[in-house]
Amino acid sequence: MARRYCIIGAGYTGLAVAKAFTDLGLDYDHVEATDAIGGNWSHGVYDSTYLISSKDVTEYPDYPMPDHYPDFPSAAQMRDYLRAFAAEFGLDHRIEFGALVTDVAPLDESGTAGWRVEFGGGGVREYTGVVVANGHYWDINIPSYQGEFTGKQIHSKHYRRPADLDGPRVLVVGAGNSSCDLAVEAAVTFGNSEISLRRSYWFIPKYVFGIPSGRFDIGSVPIPKPAQEAVFRSIVALGMGSFGSFGLEKPAHRIFDQDLVVNQQLPYFLKHGRIAVRPEIARFDGRAVHFTDGTSGEYDTIVWATGFRTTFPFLREGLLEWDRGQPRLVAHSFAPGLANLYFAGLVAPRSGAGMLLMNASRLLAECALLQQRLRTPLGDLYARIAEPSGEILAGGPELRWEVLRGRFLVRAMTQLSTLLTLLPGATAADVSPPPSPVRDLPRAVLRPILAAARRIA
Structure with a gap:
C-alpha cells in the first residue's frame, strides 16, 4: 500500500496538521464533513464571538495575523485568517468538502498494517494512518x-x-x-x-x-x-x-x-x-x-x-479506553495499543494554541514517519515516559515541554533506527561514536529508545 494518510477535519487543528505533513512530504487526503474551512469558527460560534486569547498567542508561528487585527480578533476575522493560511500554503486545494467519515477501522489488530476509512457516500479507502482532528466542541451536552x-x-x-x-x-x-x-x-x-x-x-x-x-x-x-x-x-x-x-x-x-x-x-x-x-x-x-x-x-x-461531549462516532467501540468522558491517550495524541492512529487538538490549553498546535502537529508528522519503521505502536513506547490519561486541561508551559520532549525523543529514536538499519544485526553498543542527541540522554530515557530500536522491521 502506498504511504498515504487521512486527516479528518479542516478546522484550526486540522490545518496545522496538514501544514506539518506537507512540510515533511507526507502524502495525505484531507477530508472535511462540512462545506467550509474553519471548523467551529465557520459553523459553531455566534456572530458576536471574539477570541479569548490574544492574536499573538493564537496565530500560527509561520503565518502571523494581520497587523490591523485587534488584540482579540472577531470570529469573522478568525475565519478569514484560517482561509488565508490555507490558501497561502496551498492547503485549501487538497481539502475534500462534504466528506463525512462514518467508519474508521484498523486493517489488523493494532493498526500497524494500516486503516480502513468509510465515507457517508459509500466510498471506502485504505490508508497508512489516520489523524483525528474533528474537534471536541460539536456534540452538544x-x-x-x-x-x-x-x-x-x-x-x-x-x-x-x-x-x-x-x-x-x-x-x-x-x-x-x-x-x-x-x-x-x-x-x-x-x-x-x-x-x-x-x-x-x-x-x-x-x-x-x-x-x-x-x-x-x-x-x-x-x-x-x-x-x-x-x-x-x-x-x-x-x-x-x-x-x-x-x-x-x-x-x-x-x-x-x-x-x-x-x-x-x-x-x-x-x-x-x-x-x-x-x-x-x-x-x-x-x-x-x-x-x-x-x-x-x-x-x-x-x-x-x-458544553459538549467528546465523541468520535466513526471510531468503533472498544478502540479507545475512556475516563470520565474523555479518551485515555498518551501525550494527548496516542491511543494505547494502536499504531498509526493520531489525535490532534484534543487538549484545552489555558492560553492561545497557535504555537502549540503547529509544534504538536510537527511532532505527529515525525511520529508518522518513525512509525513506518516500527513493529510496535509508537504510543506504547512513548507510554514508558508518559502515562495514558484522560485529562485535557493543561497549561502552556507543560504542553510546550511535552511537545519539545516528544520531538527530541522521536528524533533520537529515528537516528538510532537509521543506524541499526544500515548495520543489520548491530546494537547500540556497536555504534561509535554514538550520535550526540543520544549520547547526552540519561539512562532511564535511553532504555525505551533502545527497546524501540530493537523492534524495527
Missing part, C-alpha cells in the same frame, strides 16, 4: 431535569444573534466563556438577564496592566504547577478582588481544576444589576424554573451553555 420547560430552548452552539431569543425573560445556564457572553448579550438586548451557576468559577480578566492575560501562560521551560496557580490567583485578585462583592461564592476548586473563564463583562453587569445569579436548576413547571435554593422564576428562553 444538555443536562436533564425533572419536569418540562414549555418556553424556547436553544444550545449556545445553535445561537447566532439576539433574534434567536424570545424575550424579555432569558435564563442562561452554565458559567463558561459562552454563557457569560450570552448572558451579557441578553442583558444588553432585553435590559436584564439571569445566569444559573451549578458552582462558582474563576474569572480571569482579559487584560492585566494592559497586557493580555494569556501571555502570562507562556514559557519555554516547565514551571511548577503551584507557581502557575499563584500567578493566576494574583491575576484574579487584581481583576476581581472579592467574589462576594459581585454576589458570587469563591470557587471551592483549585484554579486549574476546571476551565478558566476569561471575561470582564459579566462582573461589570453584575455590579450594575443587569445580570442576576441563580443557583442550579432543580425542576421545571411550564415556564417556571425552580432552583435548588427554593426560589423560582418564569422565563421565555433558556440558553443552554452547558
Whole structure:
C-alpha cells in the first residue's frame, strides 16, 4: 500500500496538521464533513464571538495575523485568517468538502498494517494512518431535569444573534466563556438577564496592566504547577478582588481544576444589576424554573451553555479506553495499543494554541514517519515516559515541554533506527561514536529508545 494518510477535519487543528505533513512530504487526503474551512469558527460560534486569547498567542508561528487585527480578533476575522493560511500554503486545494467519515477501522489488530476509512457516500479507502482532528466542541451536552420547560430552548452552539431569543425573560445556564457572553448579550438586548451557576468559577480578566492575560501562560521551560496557580490567583485578585462583592461564592476548586473563564463583562453587569445569579436548576413547571435554593422564576428562553461531549462516532467501540468522558491517550495524541492512529487538538490549553498546535502537529508528522519503521505502536513506547490519561486541561508551559520532549525523543529514536538499519544485526553498543542527541540522554530515557530500536522491521 502506498504511504498515504487521512486527516479528518479542516478546522484550526486540522490545518496545522496538514501544514506539518506537507512540510515533511507526507502524502495525505484531507477530508472535511462540512462545506467550509474553519471548523467551529465557520459553523459553531455566534456572530458576536471574539477570541479569548490574544492574536499573538493564537496565530500560527509561520503565518502571523494581520497587523490591523485587534488584540482579540472577531470570529469573522478568525475565519478569514484560517482561509488565508490555507490558501497561502496551498492547503485549501487538497481539502475534500462534504466528506463525512462514518467508519474508521484498523486493517489488523493494532493498526500497524494500516486503516480502513468509510465515507457517508459509500466510498471506502485504505490508508497508512489516520489523524483525528474533528474537534471536541460539536456534540452538544444538555443536562436533564425533572419536569418540562414549555418556553424556547436553544444550545449556545445553535445561537447566532439576539433574534434567536424570545424575550424579555432569558435564563442562561452554565458559567463558561459562552454563557457569560450570552448572558451579557441578553442583558444588553432585553435590559436584564439571569445566569444559573451549578458552582462558582474563576474569572480571569482579559487584560492585566494592559497586557493580555494569556501571555502570562507562556514559557519555554516547565514551571511548577503551584507557581502557575499563584500567578493566576494574583491575576484574579487584581481583576476581581472579592467574589462576594459581585454576589458570587469563591470557587471551592483549585484554579486549574476546571476551565478558566476569561471575561470582564459579566462582573461589570453584575455590579450594575443587569445580570442576576441563580443557583442550579432543580425542576421545571411550564415556564417556571425552580432552583435548588427554593426560589423560582418564569422565563421565555433558556440558553443552554452547558458544553459538549467528546465523541468520535466513526471510531468503533472498544478502540479507545475512556475516563470520565474523555479518551485515555498518551501525550494527548496516542491511543494505547494502536499504531498509526493520531489525535490532534484534543487538549484545552489555558492560553492561545497557535504555537502549540503547529509544534504538536510537527511532532505527529515525525511520529508518522518513525512509525513506518516500527513493529510496535509508537504510543506504547512513548507510554514508558508518559502515562495514558484522560485529562485535557493543561497549561502552556507543560504542553510546550511535552511537545519539545516528544520531538527530541522521536528524533533520537529515528537516528538510532537509521543506524541499526544500515548495520543489520548491530546494537547500540556497536555504534561509535554514538550520535550526540543520544549520547547526552540519561539512562532511564535511553532504555525505551533502545527497546524501540530493537523492534524495527
